[in-house]
Amino acid sequence: MRQIFLLILLFIVGQWLVKALRRAEASRTARTGAGDDAGANARTGTRTSGQANGTNGGASGKSPAQLAxxxxxxxxxxxxxxxxxxxxxxxxxxxxxxxxxxxxxxxxxxxxx
Ligand SMILES: [Zn+2]
Incomplete structure (x- = not known):
């Protein structure tokens, strides 16, 4: 029975590693696209930095028009x-x-x- 738990744990860890690798790659490629927004927000002041931090989870995709x-x-x-x-x-x-x-x-x- 314990082996099943070990397998599940390995599976989860493997998926986590893949996700981490993908995120690192995505952040590297998305930096050129998201740099525009971050620069514009930084110019207006520090108050919008909180919003920028909130988007680091999914930089691409779900960003609403509000951010644009x-x-x-x-x-x-x-x-x-x-x-x-x-x-x-x-x-x-x-x-x-x-x-x-x-x-x-x-x-x-x-x-x-
Ligand atoms: Zn005013």
Whole structure:
């Protein structure tokens, strides 16, 4: 009976080894493709690094469209928002029209008016 357990254990270990090898190869080949996203996220700030870490399990395949969308940083409050929901005013990006207005109304702003 114990031999069966040993066989199963060997089988699992073998599969694990194959998976590890495949993952190493995949990460090597996927680096060129995923490098684009990682670079874009790193440029916007460190807040998105958590998302990048979460995808190291399956770098290829299941990534939703959310990751493909570039994130921008609100100049007023520093919050990262998807580009489609952001507001672009005078070359500055904001998370909402409210913050764009607030930034423009601020007397210390160089670009005000
Ligand atoms: Zn904001």
């Amino acid at each position: 969308e570039p994130m921008i940083r609100c100049v007023e409050c520093g919050v990262h928002a998807p580009k489609s929901e952001s507001v672009l005013v005078a070359g500055q990006t904001f998370c909402s029209h409210d913050h764009a207005k607030r930034y423009a109304a601020r007397p210390t702003g160089r670009d005000a008016r």
